Amino acid sequence: MRFATLAQLSAQCREGAKTIxxxxxxxxxxxxxxxEQEVFGQMADYYQVMKEAVRxxxxxxxxxxxxxxxxxxxxxxxxxxxGAPSLGGEASAALAYALAVSEVNASMGRIIATxxxxxxxIIPGVFVSAQERFGWxxxxxxxxxxAAGAIGYVIANQSFISGAEGGCQAEVGSAVGMAAGAxxxxxxxxxxxxxxxxxxxxxxxxxxxxDPVGGLVEIPCIVRNGFGAVTxxxxxDMALAGVRSVIPSDEVIGVMKDIGAAMPEAHRETAxxxxxxxxxxxxxxxxxxxxxxxS
Amino acid sequence: xxxKDVFSIMGPSMIGPSSSHTAGAARxxxxxxxxxxxxxxxxDVIFSGxxxxxxxxxxxxxxxxxGLLGCAPDDERIRDAIALAEASGMQxxxxxxxxxxxxxxxxxxxxxxxxxxxxxxGCSIGGGNVEIVGIDGFDVRFGxxxxxxxxxxxxxxxxxxxxSVIVGRAGLNIRAMEVDRQSRSGRALxxxxxxxxxxxxxxxxxxxxxxxxxxRLVDLNGxxxx
Numbered sequence: 001m002r003f004a005t006l007a008q009l010s011a012q013c014r015e016g017a018k019t020i021x022x023x024x025x026x027x028x029x030x031x032x033x034x035x036e037q038e039v040f041g042q043m044a045d046y047y048q049v050m051k052e053a054v055r056x057x058x059x060x061x062x063x064x065x066x067x068x069x070x071x072x073x074x075x076x077x078x079x080x081x082x083g084a085p086s087l088g089g090e091a092s093a094a095l096a097y098a099l100a101v102s103e104v105n106a107s108m109g110r111i112i113a114t115x116x117x118x119x120x121x122i123i124p125g126v127f128v129s130a131q132e133r134f135g136w137x138x139x140x141x142x143x144x145x146x147a148a149g150a151i152g153y154v155i156a157n158q159s160f161i162s163g164a165e166g167g168c169q170a171e172v173g174s175a176v177g178m179a180a181g182a183x184x185x186x187x188x189x190x191x192x193x194x195x196x197x198x199x200x201x202x203x204x205x206x207x208x209x210x211d212p213v214g215g216l217v218e219i220p221c222i223v224r225n226g227f228g229a230v231t232x233x234x235x236x237d238m239a240l241a242g243v244r245s246v247i248p249s250d251e252v253i254g255v256m257k258d259i260g261a262a263m264p265e266a267h268r269e270t271a272x273x274x275x276x277x278x279x280x281x282x283x284x285x286x287x288x289x290x291x292x293x294x295s
Numbered sequence: 296x297x298x299k300d301v302f303s304i305m306g307p308s309m310i311g312p313s314s315s316h317t318a319g320a321a322r323x324x325x326x327x328x329x330x331x332x333x334x335x336x337x338x339d340v341i342f343s344g345x346x347x348x349x350x351x352x353x354x355x356x357x358x359x360x361x362g363l364l365g366c367a368p369d370d371e372r373i374r375d376a377i378a379l380a381e382a383s384g385m386q387x388x389x390x391x392x393x394x395x396x397x398x399x400x401x402x403x404x405x406x407x408x409x410x411x412x413x414x415x416x417g418c419s420i421g422g423g424n425v426e427i428v429g430i431d432g433f434d435v436r437f438g439x440x441x442x443x444x445x446x447x448x449x450x451x452x453x454x455x456x457x458x459s460v461i462v463g464r465a466g467l468n469i470r471a472m473e474v475d476r477q478s479r480s481g482r483a484l485x486x487x488x489x490x491x492x493x494x495x496x497x498x499x500x501x502x503x504x505x506x507x508x509x510x511r512l513v514d515l516n517g518x519x520x521x
């Protein structure tokens with residue numbers, strides 16, 4: 001790849017008069033020595049998996065293997081159908097779809113790790129709800145996934161994308177930044193605006209610890225995916241309105257790395273701190289141990 | 296760069312709930328199956344570190360079993376893998392052990408099939424990626440994400456040169472290579488990571504070398520899927 005920072009990415013796009021998504025497709029073709037058709041086709045397959053996960057999570061039983069979670073996406077769908085969600089119809093769809101995919105993941109269904117399984121709901125939540133609302137083609141969504149991938153590529157290499165290394169900010173935070181930047185571009189924003197959306201979004205999750213109850217990708221991971229999708233919409237709206245990230249987005253990524261490196265091990269996916277060590281968190285863990293981890 | 300391309304960020308396609316505890320675990324099971332050269336009749340699967348703590352909740356036991364059955368990380372059969380394995384006659388035993396200083400997500404396989412045995416120690420290093428660190432008592436380090444030849448041979452002068460000549464003549468490029476031996480002039484294992492698929496005639500030619508005992512192929516991105 002011929003970029004390492006978001007500033008370089010946006011400069012390259014401006015120079016070539018290309019969207020981030022289009023530029024990333026070309027970079028991937030160059031890097032992998034595969035045809036554009038093949039590269040695009042793999043991402044297109046991934047998008048179908050995401051859509052299917054949204055469908056399953058909003059319509060089928062998603063009880064997890066531990067029995068701790070499942071069915072929240074359906075609850076939100078029902079609530080949307082019954083009344084007037086405070087988020088409004090569109091943002092509450094993003095919320096429900098993100099929960100749905102995350103619940104499919106927890107119940108051992110098929111998902112795409114974006115960038116990880118723990119944060120797999122955010123991008124599908126944002127993308128599938130936006131596609132329904134704006135009537136975009138699948139091809140356009142797939143190009144948007146390449147834009148999300150370009151942003152994630154910078155974050156992953158300059159900082160981290162796993163909770164074990166950098167806490168939840170690295171997983172859910174990264175996914176929100178990727179979704180926010182990609183949505184900004186899908187809605188007609190410039191690469192500069194997309195990059196501002198990434199910085200705006202990431203600033204909101206700095207310091208978020210990874211504290212899964214029982215060590216499982218369920219509590220609080222699933223609801224954080226729901227919140228993450230809604231936050232991505234807000235960041236994209238701000239960027240499209242002209243709000244700028246005063247601290248440049250690359251510097252925000254840098255500080256995410258510093259914060260993650262300073263984070264105690266107890267708050268990096270070990271279940272030895274945070275919500276996992278609350279009285280209820282501990283009770284759930286001891287109960288899981290007794291049952292052998294299964295419901 | 297730790298992450299090389301767009302698909303190291305977007306993807307893999309996988310069965311949940313964890314890219315390291317489920318998808319990576321399935322790939323380790325598949326690598327162990329390939330190391331044995333087929334489906335085991337008996338498998339001891341021993342988890343350590345975070346794997347030992349959380350394998351039941353994450354379905355790590357189901358995932359490694361699915362790998363032993365030849366399933367990819369996005370195969371829906373992962374959920375039923377233990378039942379499927381038992382129905383096919385595979386004897387499975389799960390356990391845990393301490394591995395001080397080891398990677399937090401490590402699993403050790405001890406596999407048997409007819410008169411063959413194989414052991415593999417592997418780690419799930421994140422995002423579904425794996426690292427194999429032990430084969431049949433030899434220390435190794437490879438990702439199994441490209442065609443990888445495991446060559447059992449005797450420790451003898453000129454062996455590495457002879458093997459390199461065969462693959463070089465076939466136009467194959469060695470991406471990385473390592474040799475470990477049990478003792479001087481004793482048993483040795485060479486791991487050759489290749490840029491290209493290895494045609495059967497090249498395998499046969501390597502196997503025909505007098506000091507070579509057998510050749511195994513491990514490739515988690517390759518064809519062997521059930």
